[in-house]
Amino acid sequence: MNEKIAKYVLTYPKTVIICSLIITILLASGIRKIRIDDDVKEMLPKNLPARLVLNELEDIFGGSDVLLVTIGNEEQTIFNKGTLAKIIAITDSLDALPGVIRVTSLANAKQIKGEEWGLEVTPYLEEVPKTEDDIRELKKTFFADSLFVGTIVSQNGKYATILAVMDESAETMAIYEEVRQLTGRLEGPEKIYLGGTPAVQAESTKNIKADMQRLMPFVLIVAIILLYLSFRTLSGVFLPLLSTIMGVVSMIGLMGHLDKPFMMVNNVMPVMLVAVGIAYGIHVVAAYYEELSKIQDNREALTMAIHNVGTPVLMAGVTTLAGFLSLATSPLPVFFNFAIVIAFGVFMVMFFTMTMIPAILILLPVPKKKKIQKKSALLDRLLTRVANIVLRYRYAVIAVGILITIIFAFGIPLVNLEMNPITFFPESSPIRQADEKVNEHLSGSINMNILFKGDIESPEVLLAMDRVQQRLEQFPETGSTVSLATIVKRLNRVLNADNSQFEKIPESREAVAQAILLYNMSGSPEDFEQFVDNSFENAQVIAMMKSASTKRIAEIANAVEEYCNTEFKNNIEIRFTGYSLFLKELVQLVAVSVGRALIFALAIVFLLAWLTYRSWKIGIMAIIPIVVTIVFNFGLMGFAGIDLSIPTAMAASIVIGIGVDFCFHFISRFQIERNTNEPNTAIVNTIRTVGRPILFNATATGFGFLVLAFSNLMPLRFMGLLIALTMIVCAVGALTILAASLTFIKTK
Amino acid sequence: MKKIITMMLGLALFAVMQTFNEVKAQEKLTAYQIIEHWDNRTIPLDMTSQMTMNMIDKNGKVRTRLLKTYRMSDDKQIMWFLKPSDVKGTSFLRMSYDDRDDDMWIYLPAFGKVRRIASHTKKGSFMGTDFTFEDMGNRKLKDYNYQLIKEEEINGKSCWVVESMPGKDVITDYSKIVSWIWKEDYIDLKEEYFDKKGNLKKVKIVEMINVEKYWVPNSVTMENLKTKHKTEIIFEEIMVDTGLDEKVFKSNYLTRIN
Numbered sequence A: 001m002n003e004k005i006a007k008y009v010l011t012y013p014k015t016v017i018i019c020s021l022i023i024t025i026l027l028a029s030g031i032r033k034i035r036i037d038d039d040v041k042e043m044l045p046k047n048l049p050a051r052l053v054l055n056e057l058e059d060i061f062g063g064s065d066v067l068l069v070t071i072g073n074e075e076q077t078i079f080n081k082g083t084l085a086k087i088i089a090i091t092d093s094l095d096a097l098p099g100v101i102r103v104t105s106l107a108n109a110k111q112i113k114g115e116e117w118g119l120e121v122t123p124y125l126e127e128v129p130k131t132e133d134d135i136r137e138l139k140k141t142f143f144a145d146s147l148f149v150g151t152i153v154s155q156n157g158k159y160a161t162i163l164a165v166m167d168e169s170a171e172t173m174a175i176y177e178e179v180r181q182l183t184g185r186l187e188g189p190e191k192i193y194l195g196g197t198p199a200v201q202a203e204s205t206k207n208i209k210a211d212m213q214r215l216m217p218f219v220l221i222v223a224i225i226l227l228y229l230s231f232r233t234l235s236g237v238f239l240p241l242l243s244t245i246m247g248v249v250s251m252i253g254l255m256g257h258l259d260k261p262f263m264m265v266n267n268v269m270p271v272m273l274v275a276v277g278i279a280y281g282i283h284v285v286a287a288y289y290e291e292l293s294k295i296q297d298n299r300e301a302l303t304m305a306i307h308n309v310g311t312p313v314l315m316a317g318v319t320t321l322a323g324f325l326s327l328a329t330s331p332l333p334v335f336f337n338f339a340i341v342i343a344f345g346v347f348m349v350m351f352f353t354m355t356m357i358p359a360i361l362i363l364l365p366v367p368k369k370k371k372i373q374k375k376s377a378l379l380d381r382l383l384t385r386v387a388n389i390v391l392r393y394r395y396a397v398i399a400v401g402i403l404i405t406i407i408f409a410f411g412i413p414l415v416n417l418e419m420n421p422i423t424f425f426p427e428s429s430p431i432r433q434a435d436e437k438v439n440e441h442l443s444g445s446i447n448m449n450i451l452f453k454g455d456i457e458s459p460e461v462l463l464a465m466d467r468v469q470q471r472l473e474q475f476p477e478t479g480s481t482v483s484l485a486t487i488v489k490r491l492n493r494v495l496n497a498d499n500s501q502f503e504k505i506p507e508s509r510e511a512v513a514q515a516i517l518l519y520n521m522s523g524s525p526e527d528f529e530q531f532v533d534n535s536f537e538n539a540q541v542i543a544m545m546k547s548a549s550t551k552r553i554a555e556i557a558n559a560v561e562e563y564c565n566t567e568f569k570n571n572i573e574i575r576f577t578g579y580s581l582f583l584k585e586l587v588q589l590v591a592v593s594v595g596r597a598l599i600f601a602l603a604i605v606f607l608l609a610w611l612t613y614r615s616w617k618i619g620i621m622a623i624i625p626i627v628v629t630i631v632f633n634f635g636l637m638g639f640a641g642i643d644l645s646i647p648t649a650m651a652a653s654i655v656i657g658i659g660v661d662f663c664f665h666f667i668s669r670f671q672i673e674r675n676t677n678e679p680n681t682a683i684v685n686t687i688r689t690v691g692r693p694i695l696f697n698a699t700a701t702g703f704g705f706l707v708l709a710f711s712n713l714m715p716l717r718f719m720g721l722l723i724a725l726t727m728i729v730c731a732v733g734a735l736t737i738l739a740a741s742l743t744f745i746k747t748k
Numbered sequence B: 001m002k003k004i005i006t007m008m009l010g011l012a013l014f015a016v017m018q019t020f021n022e023v024k025a026q027e028k029l030t031a032y033q034i035i036e037h038w039d040n041r042t043i044p045l046d047m048t049s050q051m052t053m054n055m056i057d058k059n060g061k062v063r064t065r066l067l068k069t070y071r072m073s074d075d076k077q078i079m080w081f082l083k084p085s086d087v088k089g090t091s092f093l094r095m096s097y098d099d100r101d102d103d104m105w106i107y108l109p110a111f112g113k114v115r116r117i118a119s120h121t122k123k124g125s126f127m128g129t130d131f132t133f134e135d136m137g138n139r140k141l142k143d144y145n146y147q148l149i150k151e152e153e154i155n156g157k158s159c160w161v162v163e164s165m166p167g168k169d170v171i172t173d174y175s176k177i178v179s180w181i182w183k184e185d186y187i188d189l190k191e192e193y194f195d196k197k198g199n200l201k202k203v204k205i206v207e208m209i210n211v212e213k214y215w216v217p218n219s220v221t222m223e224n225l226k227t228k229h230k231t232e233i234i235f236e237e238i239m240v241d242t243g244l245d246e247k248v249f250k251s252n253y254l255t256r257i258n
Helices: A002-011 A013-033 A049-061 A081-096 A132-145 A172-186 A197-231 A234-257 A264-294 A298-329 A333-363 A377-392 A394-409 A430-441 A459-472 A484-495 A509-522 A550-567 A579-613 A616-640 A646-676 A679-710 A714-742 B002-027 B031-039
Strands: A066-072 A100-104 A110-115 A118-123 A159-166 A191-195 A446-453 A478-482 A538-545 A573-578 B046-056 B062-072 B076-083 B091-095 B103-107 B114-117 B144-154 B157-166 B176-182 B187-194 B200-211 B214-224 B229-240
Touching (some): A002 A333, A013 A234, A013 A333, A049 A446, A049 A573, A066 A081, A066 A172, A081 A100, A081 A132, A081 A172, A118 A509, A159 A172, A172 A197, A191 A197, A197 A234, A197 A264, A197 A430, A197 A679, A234 A264, A264 A646, A298 A579, A298 A646, A333 A579, A394 A616, A446 A459, A446 A550, A446 A579, A459 A484, A459 A538, A459 A550, A484 A509, A509 B103, A550 A573, A550 A579, A573 A579, A579 A646, A616 A646, A616 A714, A646 A679, B031 B157, B031 B176, B144 B176, B157 B187
Antiparallel strands (some): A066 A191, A100 A159, A110 A118, A446 A538, A478 A538, B046 B229, B062 B076, B091 B103, B144 B157, B176 B187, B187 B200, B214 B229
């Protein structure tokens, strides 16, 4: 097959080049259609419980995501004309935005007031108070009333929050940008912070976009440096770079054509493909230069080069594809999409490398005779030493390998199954600061929703709601809770001469129904929309949480759920949902996905090695360095406290995809050496010959991934560091542990 | 003779022309005049009825309430809940005035005591329905600017379509109301309510019935397009001009179920 490719490519080079360019342009045209979308709801399979409950809840109440605009500063309270006017302005602007269902703030929250003659439900602040006395009065009323203290105005009066609930189909990004522009104009002397899940999502989308533009130049610089170090010729740098870039744009274009959402982790794809693709280019160009030093004829040298590298590059490609495609076994679309798209990218780079590079090379004048590169004496000495150690202390080498594996294995249970989206951002980022402010002064920025189904107007259900709220509020992470029960309690008190002893759910159903009727007539039925549906069959408790830790929130939800199960009869259905609980299920699926993908990858590597080398023992040996690498990767995450997020979870699979090549490379060479030498010499020769390219490849790829350290998003930074470190471990593992174990193979 | 005939003919022509002009003038009523007619249309002196309120949610689920109502002209109204049992005995009294806000009282048997409802709550819901007090009350003629936008038939009844825009200082929930006013009796058969963002928020459909010499509503449906929730009010056992005693419309009557 290699011959056929070579013949065709070298006979019709121009056609090959033009076709490659056309394919690239057609695929790349999809880049314009790229949809950046980091919506976690889209990440989960449609039939997952958390998603079903959330869908149901959003169906009933229109939406659940809360955007928080927090205004204030340390110098003064918000009770001054300027700030109050701004709160009104922000409230009105938010209210007018399409996609915002309802807004709650000091500017429209209502006070339920018992009057001698009846009941009054009035907004605290309808217009900016005219006099200082009015402002003092407002402050007094607000704090005396206590219903909203801590939720829309902080205890110390210095900060106020405007909460906007988003429609389930709202254009989060557009709304966020609009609110940012608006608040930007209003800022000063007060500071304005934007928080809540819509802000987190919008910031994450923005940073993904920024990363896309920021990381690519760095990746290319690293690639150019590596290519220059390898070849020091223009075509040697330019051609692998070209085929890789063409592969990258084709791959990203495909995402656009397929309308797959571009998520945070997809930013890794260009980096990955460059790291992988450059290596293929290096192989082909190096083989060409090598042949050229022996053969004068350009065409013949190219034919030989294609013949020689065709199979190894294909082999490397297949193992890499196996590693990456193992992620497609995940039930999570994000993994599946990532896997098929990156696999397509790898295929395209392989294709361009094997066709377009030779096609261009045959059209170019024959380069001047290439100087044989001086091999680094230092590296050679080092590799010889390694070879000797492996031979002399092979048991020790294996023992050390096992010891390291065991030590790092203890780190694995420490891996934090945690997906706190707030921690995705650096500490200095505005979103982190907003979160801290809201957690410090107000009731938190991440909402949890508890859906109640049943006869909502019955005192029994309302009492259950009230008790769930009380139970929730026992946790320090709970900022505030509010529901229909909160309002009914207040109404009961107000209707009973404002006697605080009556701040409880009334005992009779009649009293509940009549209190609600009165409120409807005095206030506005829209005030209830967020708490209960029209037929009083579904209600929700909205809890604002000061922590976005999936682990902690899940613990709280479980504790409250258990409380419900023991306390209430089964005629009330209570279900928990919210962003954090959603992420909790997501992170669990991520863990399962990764586990499955790794086992799948190991099985594939084992089978490939077994089939290729016709020995199951070699199959097992091939996966030993891979197992060590996986254990090291997750152990390191556990010890270093790196949370298991989608990118960090993928690191191991990526390293395997690339690292398997090291093992195959090593075993292939060992087999060849074994044909002419006795085993010990074969090992030494193998380490000395393939050690250099393996270490070079690992270092180069590692450096490529280190570019991710420049990302704006923490999980990508961690992922870059993890891959760089693990890649080295994998390479060293192949050169030591694999080598040592191969010495145990007796004759065939 | 010839002259006389010419004069007669001229007069006749003039008369015909005049009639024509009058007919034209009637057809060419200004939007304000239409609304004025609507405001002054003949209504019963008093009316008693049973009112069924069906509150229907977006899934078609219905909650029903039954009330007994008395009203006198269009400014006094009292009603008692008969069903369901949890609000039975709850009653409501409303008195409207030309020159000031309405007075409203409510009696909740579970809490005793007749209470007033703050008169400025136009957004408040009439008995928990999709009708607000603003929708149920009479709009003050001077508060709005009117424009006749077109003429249209509704169920075979030809209507003027008038747009009402609130004046600057008018307290209202709406930015615009479009009314289909039946030419025959100056009664609104349909109204569209636009919210402050300019979106169509609610639609009211009225069906009329002839009771004695009056056209009175037989059913009124208000649909909230945002929440997809609607309320259907059906009037039954309608009796008009029975000579109701004015003292029924006093707050002490709220606690009595007739």
